[in-house]
Amino acid sequence: MASGEQLSAIKDAKVLMVGAGGIGCELLKTLALSGFQDIHIIDMDTIEVSNLNRQFLFRQSHVGQSKAKVAREAVLRFRPQISITPYHANVKDPDFNVDFFKQFNVILNGLDNLDARRHVNRLCLAAGVPLVESGTTGFLGQVTVHIKGQTECYECQPKPAPKTYPVCTITSTPSKFVHCIVWAKDLLFAKLFGDKNQDNDLNVRSNDTASSSDNSEDVFECKKDEDMEQYANRIYNHVFGHNIESALSNEETWKNRNKPRPIYVKDVLTDEPLQQQNGNLETDNNVSTLSAMSYLGLKNPQDIWSLKENSRVFFAALKLFFSKRHKEIGNLSFDKDDHMAVEFVTAAANIRAASFGIPLHSLFEAKGIAGNIVHAVATTNAIIAGLIVIEAIKVLQNDAKNCRMTYCLEHPARKMLLMPVEPFEPNKSCYVCSETPLLLEVNTKRAKLRDVVEKVVTSKLGMNLPLISHGLNLLYEVGDDLEEDMVANYESNLEKVLSELPYAITGGTVITVEDLQQELVCSINIKHREEFDEEKEPDGMVLHGWTQAPAVEKKDAAATNGASTSTTSNSVPNNLEDDDDLTILESGIETISSGKKRKLSDVSNPEEKRAKKVPEQIDDDGDVVVML
Amino acid sequence: MNGEELTEQETALYDRQIRVWGVDAQRRLSKSHIFVSGLKGTAVEFCKNIVLAGVGSLTLNDDNPVTAEALAANFLIPFDENMGGGGSLAELCCDSLKDFNPMVHVSVEKGDLSSFDVDFFEKFDVVVINCCSLASKKSVNEKCRKLSKRVAFYSVDCRDSCGEIFVDLQKYCYAKKKIDETVECQLQYPSFEEAIAIPWRSLPKRMSKLYFAMRVVERFEDVEKRKPGETSIADMANVLKLRNELCLAHSLNESQIPDSLLERLVVSTKEFPPVSAVLGGILGQEVIKAISGKGDPLKNFFFFDAVDGKGVIEDISTSTP
Numbered sequence: 039m040a041s042g043e044q045l046s047a048i049k050d051a052k053v054l055m056v057g058a059g060g061i062g063c064e065l066l067k068t069l070a071l072s073g074f075q076d077i078h079i080i081d082m083d084t085i086e087v088s089n090l091n092r093q094f095l096f097r098q099s100h101v102g103q104s105k106a107k108v109a110r111e112a113v114l115r116f117r118p119q120i121s122i123t124p125y126h127a128n129v130k131d132p133d134f135n136v137d138f139f140k141q142f143n144v145i146l147n148g149l150d151n152l153d154a155r156r157h158v159n160r161l162c163l164a165a166g167v168p169l170v171e172s173g174t175t176g177f178l179g180q181v182t183v184h185i186k187g188q189t190e191c192y193e194c195q196p197k198p199a200p201k202t203y204p205v206c207t208i209t210s211t212p213s214k215f216v217h218c219i220v221w222a223k224d225l226l227f228a229k230l231f232g233d234k235n236q237d238n239d240l241n242v243r244s245n246d247t248a249s250s251s252d253n254s255e256d257v258f259e260c261k262k263d264e265d266m267e268q269y270a271n272r273i274y275n276h277v278f279g280h281n282i283e284s285a286l287s288n289e290e291t292w293k294n295r296n297k298p299r300p301i302y303v304k305d306v307l308t309d310e311p312l313q314q315q316n317g318n319l320e321t322d323n324n325v326s327t328l329s330a331m332s333y334l335g336l337k338n339p340q341d342i343w344s345l346k347e348n349s350r351v352f353f354a355a356l357k358l359f360f361s362k363r364h365k366e367i368g369n370l371s372f373d374k375d376d377h378m379a380v381e382f383v384t385a386a387a388n389i390r391a392a393s394f395g396i397p398l399h400s401l402f403e404a405k406g407i408a409g410n411i412v413h414a415v416a417t418t419n420a421i422i423a424g425l426i427v428i429e430a431i432k433v434l435q436n437d438a439k440n441c442r443m444t445y446c447l448e449h450p451a452r453k454m455l456l457m458p459v460e461p462f463e464p465n466k467s468c469y470v471c472s473e474t475p476l477l478l479e480v481n482t483k484r485a486k487l488r489d490v491v492e493k494v495v496t497s498k499l500g501m502n503l504p505l506i507s508h509g510l511n512l513l514y515e516v517g518d519d520l521e522e523d524m525v526a527n528y529e530s531n532l533e534k535v536l537s538e539l540p541y542a543i544t545g546g547t548v549i550t551v552e553d554l555q556q557e558l559v560c561s562i563n564i565k566h567r568e569e570f571d572e573e574k575e576p577d578g579m580v581l582h583g584w585t586q587a588p589a590v591e592k593k594d595a596a597a598t599n600g601a602s603t604s605t606t607s608n609s610v611p612n613n614l615e616d617d618d619d620l621t622i623l624e625s626g627i628e629t630i631s632s633g634k635k636r637k638l639s640d641v642s643n644p645e646e647k648r649a650k651k652v653p654e655q656i657d658d659d660g661d662v663v664v665m666l
Numbered sequence: 667m668n669g670e671e672l673t674e675q676e677t678a679l680y681d682r683q684i685r686v687w688g689v690d691a692q693r694r695l696s697k698s699h700i701f702v703s704g705l706k707g708t709a710v711e712f713c714k715n716i717v718l719a720g721v722g723s724l725t726l727n728d729d730n731p732v733t734a735e736a737l738a739a740n741f742l743i744p745f746d747e748n749m750g751g752g753g754s755l756a757e758l759c760c761d762s763l764k765d766f767n768p769m770v771h772v773s774v775e776k777g778d779l780s781s782f783d784v785d786f787f788e789k790f791d792v793v794v795i796n797c798c799s800l801a802s803k804k805s806v807n808e809k810c811r812k813l814s815k816r817v818a819f820y821s822v823d824c825r826d827s828c829g830e831i832f833v834d835l836q837k838y839c840y841a842k843k844k845i846d847e848t849v850e851c852q853l854q855y856p857s858f859e860e861a862i863a864i865p866w867r868s869l870p871k872r873m874s875k876l877y878f879a880m881r882v883v884e885r886f887e888d889v890e891k892r893k894p895g896e897t898s899i900a901d902m903a904n905v906l907k908l909r910n911e912l913c914l915a916h917s918l919n920e921s922q923i924p925d926s927l928l929e930r931l932v933v934s935t936k937e938f939p940p941v942s943a944v945l946g947g948i949l950g951q952e953v954i955k956a957i958s959g960k961g962d963p964l965k966n967f968f969f970f971d972a973v974d975g976k977g978v979i980e981d982i983s984t985s986t987p
Contacts, residue, residue, distance in 0.1 A: 064943065067741050071707070071939035088681045091718055094766055115744045116737075176686045177951065177961075338671060340689055402677075406685055414682040416718040417950040420711060424943030428827075428972045431940075442975045449962060455948065456970065456977025 047434040048073045054142040055079045056129050056158055058105040060414050061148030061172055063093045064423035066109050069146075070117040072427055077120070078142070081106040082128040086375070092416035130157050130502050132518075136557050139165035144433050146426055147171045150412070152197055156470075156500040157556060159184065159192035163471055164557035168433045172422050176413040179422040179446035183429050183461055186471065188438050194465035204573060209239050210285050211295060212394050215387065219407045222386035223372045226277060227379065229258050231359060231370035240277075260360075270356050271303050274349070278302070278389050298394045306349045328362055330354035330381045331401070339401040343385075345392045351385035374409025383408050421446050425456070469499075469583055475548070475561040480536065480579040482544050482566045487514060488532040493577040498584055499560065501553040508541040508549050517554075536564075672696075676769065680720055691958030695721050696769070698957045699789060703727040703779045703806075704796035705755045707739035707937040708824045711946020712794060712953075714742070717763050719954055723771040724763065725790070726756040727779060739937055784809045787817055792953050794820045797895065800888040807834055807858045818956045821858065822949050823880065824937040825895065826930045827972035829945040830880050832858055833952060833964050840959050855966050856983045864982060866916035874978050876969040878923045882909045883931050895935035905932050941972050948977065 053074060055065055058081035069077055083105045085096045095112035096105070106124035113122060127133070130153075139145065139161045147169065149155050155171065162169040162184065169184040171192055184191050207213070208221050225240040240258075257276055260269045282300040285291065330351045336343065343351065355378050359367065363378075372379055384404035391398050405411065425444050432441050442458035451457060467474045478494065487506075491514060495504045506514040514528050536543040543549060545566030552559040562581075570578045672692060677684070684692050698721050702709055705728040717724060730736065732749040740755075742762035756774045763772045775782075779795065779802055787793055787809050795806055803821050810817040811834075819834040834855045842851040856864075862881060866873075886905050887894060897905070905928055913920045948968055955961040967980045 068940055068943045071739065071741055071942075087678050090767075091680050091683055091720070094714055094718055097765065098768075113741075116741045118745050339677060402684075411682065411685060413686045415686050415951075416683075417715050417947040417954070419947075420715060420943045420950070421947035424940040424947070425975075427940040427943075428975070444975055446977075450979050453978050453980065454976055455964075455968070455979060456944070456975065458975035 043435060044431055045073060048431060049075055051143045051430075051434050052076045052141060053078070053144050053146060053430065054139070055146045055148060056154070057081055057148035057150065058093075058109040058124075059083065059089065059148060059150060060092050060416075060419040061174060061423055061426075062105070063095045063109055064416075064420045065146060065148055065426055066113050066122070067095070068423050068427050069430075070113050070120060070122075072431075075120050078123040078125070079106045079109065080125040080127060080129050080134065081109075082126065092414055092419055094416065129154055130555075132503070132555055134161070135555055136161060136164045139167055142167055144430050145169045146430060148423075148426075149173075153500060156193055157502060160470060160553070160556035160558045162186070163191055168438075170426050170429050170433065172426050174414065174418045174422050174446070176415065177418055177446070177448040179418045180444065181422055181425040181429055182443040183433065183438075183441040185433070185438050185441070187464065189441070189461040190464050191468060191471040193470040194462065194468040205239055210291065212390065212396065213295075215391055215396055215399055215404075216407055218387040218390040218394070218396060219383065219404060221390060222383045223408050226386050227370075227372050227383055230273070230356070231367050231379075233371075234368060266357055266360055269360075270353050273356070274352065275302050277386075278393060282393055296395055299392075301345070301389060301393050303349070306346055328358050328378050330358060330378060330385075333358070339405075342398050342400045343388065345389065345398075348385040348388040348392070348398070351381055352389060355382040355385060372408065374405060374411065380405045380408065418446060421456070467583065469560055470558060473559075473561075474583060475563055476581060476583040477563045477565060478579060478581050479565045479567045481568055481570070482536040482547075482564065485536055485579060486532065487534055487536060487539060487543075489578065490536070491532065493579060494562075494581055495551055498581055499551065501551065501556065501558070503553055503555050505552050505554060506549060507552075508539075508543060508547065511541040513539060513541060513543075513549075676720070679767075679769070683719065687954070687958055687960055691954075691960050692720065694958050695719055695954065697722050698791045699723045699725070700792045700794065700953070701725045701727065701775070701787070701790040702794045702796070704798055705730075705740070705759050706736075706797045706824070707939060707942040708822050708829070708945045708949075709794065709796035710740055710742055710759060711942050712796075712822070712949045713759065713763055714766065715946060715950030716953060717766045717770045717772065719950065720767060721770055721957070723773070725773055725775050726760050726763075727775045727777070728755040728759075729776055729778070730755050732758060735936070739939065739942070779806065782806075782809070784812045788813050788815065790817055791957060792818045792820070794822065794949070794953070796822050797824075799894055800884045803832070804857075804859045810834070811836060811857055818953070819858075820949060820953065822945055823894070824942050824945055825880075825883070826934045826936070827938040827941050828876055828879075828927075828931060829941050829968075829970045830876065831945060831949055831952070831964070831968040832861070833966045833968075834858060835956055835963060835965075838956070838963060840961075840963070842962065851962075853963070853965055854983070861966060861982045864984070866912075866918045869982060870980075873922075873982075874967075874969045874980050875922055875924065875927060876971055877967060877980060877982065878912075878918065879927045879931055882912060882923060882928060885912070886932075897932045897935060899929075899933050901932055902929060938972060941970060944970055944977065 051074060053069065053076070055062060055069075055077060058066065058079050062079070062081065066077065066079065081104070084102050085093070085100045085105055085108060087098070087101055090096055090098065093105070095109045100108045104124070104126035106126050110122040110124045114120075145158060145162050145167055147155060147158055149158070159169060163186050166186055169192065171182045171184060173180055182192070183189060203217060203220060207217055208225065212218050212221065225238060228236065229238050229240045258273065264272070279300045279302040282298050286297060286300070331337070333354050334347070334350055336347065336351070358378060359382070370379070372383065374380060380401065384399070384401045387404055388398045425446070429441055432438070441461060443461050445457045445459065447455055447457060464471055466472055469476055478490070480490065491504065491506070495501050495506065503516045504514070505512065505516070513531055515524070531539060543564055545564060547564040549562050549564060550559060551562055570580070672680070672689060676692070676696070680692055700716060700721050700723065702713055702724065705726060713724060713726070732743060732753065732755060734749070736755055737743060737745065737749065740759070742759045754774070754776075760772050760774050779798065793806060793810055795803065798806070798821060807819045810819045816836050821832045823830050834857055835853065836855055838853045838855065840851055841848045866878065882905060883897065886901070886908050887897065906925065909923050909928060910920060913923065948970070952964050955963050964979055965981050965983065967982055968977065969980065970977045
């Protein structure tokens with residue numbers, strides 16, 4: 039058991055846990071058993087059925103309730119005498135400011151997304167409170183310790199970026215199933231059921247007049263004289279037949295590729311008239327249980343459907359959307375918990391895959407890819423939570439020199455399943471924990487302030503409430519307490535080209551970007567540049583001094599094309615916060631960085647020391663590759 | 667459940683873990699039967715993990731009454747000034763575990779571990795014993811080995827911030843995934859008795875010091891007829907004496923079993939909850955691997971010490987170095 043010193047450090051500590059999900063439930067339990075008396079816990083999520091296999095403080099009857107609050111009640115049942123303060127809220131809320139963070143001796147993260155992690159990292163740096171950070175995916179996990187000035191901060195190492203795909207791969211030349219999923223989800227589903235005003239590259243090549251009867255008309259709109267049957271057939275023939283046909287006409291594309299096969303309704307559903315399927319479409323009116331699968335008698339989500347079955351699911355789901363969920367059309371966005379949306383996307387992706395000779399996948403697999411579902415088991419979370427508490431106790435005893443970052447591995451490396459490594463020193467050129475200025479190359483005569491805010495300040499720098507100034511002059515600010523005329527002024531600035539702002543930003547200008555909540559200030563040197571490569575530099579600007587690790591294959595690929603990239607990525611933070619299951623990367627163990635060598639901790643034997651090298655890089659699947 | 671396909675309810679509940687180990691593994695888990703004896707903190711952690719994972723049944727054995735100390739280390743038992751109203755540890759843990767996952771059958775088997783005969787263990791696929799004496803580790807392990815079917819045997823101990831897991835899968839075959847092929851692998855495990863009989867000098871260099879230290883303490887408790895964990899600072903002199911004798915007999919340098927490490931194990935015998943969580947997690951993963959036949963199983967000892975933070979696997983199965 040813990041020594042006397044440890045016990046008093048534990049008893050006197052006031053700790054903040056961020057996240058009451060997979061790691062959080064285990065962590066709260068282990069903290070309570072270890073003797074912690076004053077625990078605060080923030081989580082904005084509510085409980086879902088798919089949490090119950092590992093978030094053991096929750097039961098079926100708690101589905102829909104606040105994770106933080108239910109976790110508190112569950113732990114108080116075996117430890118009624120301790121104090122647990124729950125906050126059912128977003129850690130990015132302004133209430134959780136630097137002063138709030140300062141009241142704690144240590145912050146313990148059990149988060150699932152990069153955005154919140156970066157935010158907490160900055161608040162910890164600003165408040166001078168040590169942070170113990172963690173993540174798991176499948177059997178892999180890691181715990182890291184971040185103490186200002188002594189170890190690297192969470193952002194000292196570049197983080198892997200979500201994999202993005204070139205527009206043409208998605209629209210014209212898919213070669214992997216994930217390309218078909220992205221097409222089905224972000225283009226077709228969005229086109230048919232989502233916001234009509236959003237840019238959508240689904241029909242980039244459909245401006246040929248030959249087959250479209252009325253060029254000004256949107257092919258995806260249901261025509262007045264058309265019934266559901268005809269409409270569904272027309273959509274099917276258009277996207278799987280006509281569009282492929284017209285892509286084939288561009289011979290250049292297929293010189294070194296296998297040609298796709300256009301698929302028409304008549305090729306697939308020959309023997310049975312579609313009308314036969316209209317059976318109980320009319321009987322079930324409960325939106326939450328609507329299912330094309332069960333209507334068609336397909337039961338096992340692990341089965342891989344044939345092209346014919348996929349086509350039938352496609353038609354059934356499309357019709358169900360139009361007949362039973364008509365009101366939602368125009369406002370839908372893909373949600374992995376929307377069963378019919380998953381059915382539709384699975385079917386559409388499979389039909390497209392069949393067309394391109396790509397192997398088909400089951401609904402279960404397609405859901406995982408489309409929903410970017412993280413692999414999670416209880417055991418890894420339990421191990422990681424134990425390691426967090428061990429590190430937290432060292433931090434509380436001011437024993438920073440013995441703090442370790444620990445990897446939980448699936449396969450032993452040098453006989454170790456749990457591998458401790460000495461933490462890194464702070465990265466002197468980290469824009470977050472050092473004061474190194476950034477450099478932004480941008481066309482100051484063309485880019486608007488809005489572009490800089492969206493593509494740099496919020497997405498890359500991860501600022502929540504940014505404030506941008508040029509010298510002493512404010513150009514832009516976000517906040518609740520702004521006067522109306524200021525808001526209008528900032529709004530109009532957003533639409534202005536950089537060089538035409540009231541305080542012009544041109545080559546050589548230094549702007550200051552800060553987030554008052556995060557107490558983070560960055561200087562950005564502006565360098566004017568005329569031209570940018572559309573494929574390689576889709577933002578139309580390049581930020582230096584801010585490094586991003588090479589992209590990792592991300593099953594989701596939120597950003598798929600130039601035009602909608604900014605809108606999609608801006609909506610990502612909200613999505614991520616909703617559910618702790620969303621991201622593969624951010625919860626994972628990717629911070630093992632490439633290029634640098636980590637020292638294995640506590641190597642007593644000098645000959646052993648020489649022989650040792652450390653985990654250095656991760657491969658595309660997020661696995662730790664240990665170089666020995 | 668007997669059907670070949672998972673129910674809709676199971677698919678929904680186990681969605682995230684099926685993505686890790688697949689439907690076949692989940693199906694095998696749901697048909698497996700686990701026996702756990704000794705419900706200290708580490709075993710409780712393990713029970714939580716495998717009930718969540720969705721095993722078929724879990725049988726608990728621990729007739730000890732609930733004491734303040736047991737309560738302090740156990741998150742399954744609601745706080746109660748009357749110490750659980752006279753129920754045994756197994757009974758109270760059973761109630762909570764049932765609640766964790768209604769699809770797992772959790773029950774209690776009363777009686778002393780030593781009273782169970784060979785036939786008793788035939789009902790199970792996996793036997794886990796926590797905080798048991800040297801004699802019962804040997805005897806339960808032997809009983810499992812006498813059966814014609816393979817019963818996987820695990821023993822787990824946590825003292826202070828140190829822990830040990832022992833695994834005996836007897837003869838174990840599994841499919842090992844290589845880069846683009848699957849190869850059949852076969853492992854041959856020794857029994858606990860065989861493993862600890864291997865002369866120390868023939869073990870690989872840089873063997874975890876914890877292995878030797880645990881053997882010294884285990885032997886000390888055995889010769890002194892103590893229950894596991896019934897040691898104190900007053901025993902240190904005799905423990906050191908035993909250490910020296912064993913080192914002499916095995917031609918091992920005494921520095922391989924430092925005084926400070928022995929002192930930790932002898933003086934503070936209570937489990938350190940974060941270490942229990944780590945051990946319960948590793949053990950849970952190993953049992954899941956053994957049942958599902960997926961992944962390289964641990965062979966055959968695992969050690970964790972919170973002081974250096976290393977979780978080490980040692981293969982102590984052959985006397986040839």
